[in-house]
Amino acid sequence: MMKLFIYCLGIVLFFGSCEDKKKASQNENEIENEVEIDTSTSISNQKNNTEKKDSIAYPEITNNNVVSFLTEYGKNNPETKVLISSRFGDIEIELYKDTPLHRANMIYLVKQKYFDETFFHRVVPNFIIQAGNSDIVSTPRKRVALGNKYLLPAEIIPGRIHEYGSVSGAKEYRENPDNRTAPYEFFIFLGPKSSTTHLNGKYTIFGRVTKGMDVVEEISKVKADDGDWPLQNIYITAKVVE
Structure with a gap:
């Protein structure tokens, strides 16, 4: 019984580890996408700020x-x-x-x-x-x-x-x-x-x-x-x- 228990526990830990890796991979992609969006937004804001500064120079x-x-x-x-x-x-x-x-x-x-x-x-x-x-x-x-x-x-x-x-x-x-x-x-x-x-x-x-x-x-x-x-x-x- 002890061997059977250890075997089942091993299977559970193995699949749990795979699921955690999958979630980690998904989260990593989501973070990358979020960084890309944030970077794009930042660049856009920098451009808009530059345009505003240029226009402020004129009365x-x-x-x-x-x-x-x-x-x-x-x-x-x-x-x-x-x-x-x-x-x-x-x-x-x-x-x-x-x-x-x-x-x-x-x-x-x-x-x-x-x-x-x-x-x-x-x-x-x-x-x-x-x-x-x-x-x-x-x-x-x-x-x-x-x-x-x-x-x-x-x-x-x-x-x-x-x-x-x-x-x-x-x-x-x-x-x-x-x-x-x-x-x-x-x-x-x-x-x-x-x-x-x-x-x-x-x-x-x-x-x-x-x-x-x-x-x-x-x-x-x-x-x-x-x-x-x-x-x-x-x-x-x-x-x-x-």
Whole structure:
């Protein structure tokens, strides 16, 4: 009986040892996975912290400092080409140097990642497509962080009219006799010159599409609601090319 007892006890200890090793192995994998997740999160947080630190270096833009801020920023950031990307393809935009505040504002917003995950939110076939807004919470938060109450002084160049591919700043339809530009939205013109009488001399044209008007055309034809908002959101991202 004693031998039988010892034999049974040995079997129990053997399988118990195997089960403990299996659990230990599972726990080890779980810990490794947890470390990977934590590491990834840490790196992401470090990146986000870096981005926040970079943005903190710039003051909130207001109507009082907009000219001085963008003038200085423009001197240090002389780029003139921006790439707008969506699921329909890429649109390359050249920014005009003779509208320096609008050029600097566009470059600033692109570098601050403002336009990423905003939409082409207004489409009118044979007229315009407009970008820079969205119905997600990140967009107003970005505006508050960068400066929610500033407008750009008009930089309307005599004789410059809206043509196929012109890029212009949008306006707020409140009292705006100085034709100041709402800084966060822009539109690309497609329509015939006959439809520009209410645009020319009232909206600042600060660039033109140099590549991708076929993409602009395709976007302009998507189905939209009664407010010209596409039925399916057209997300965009933007980057400075040169």
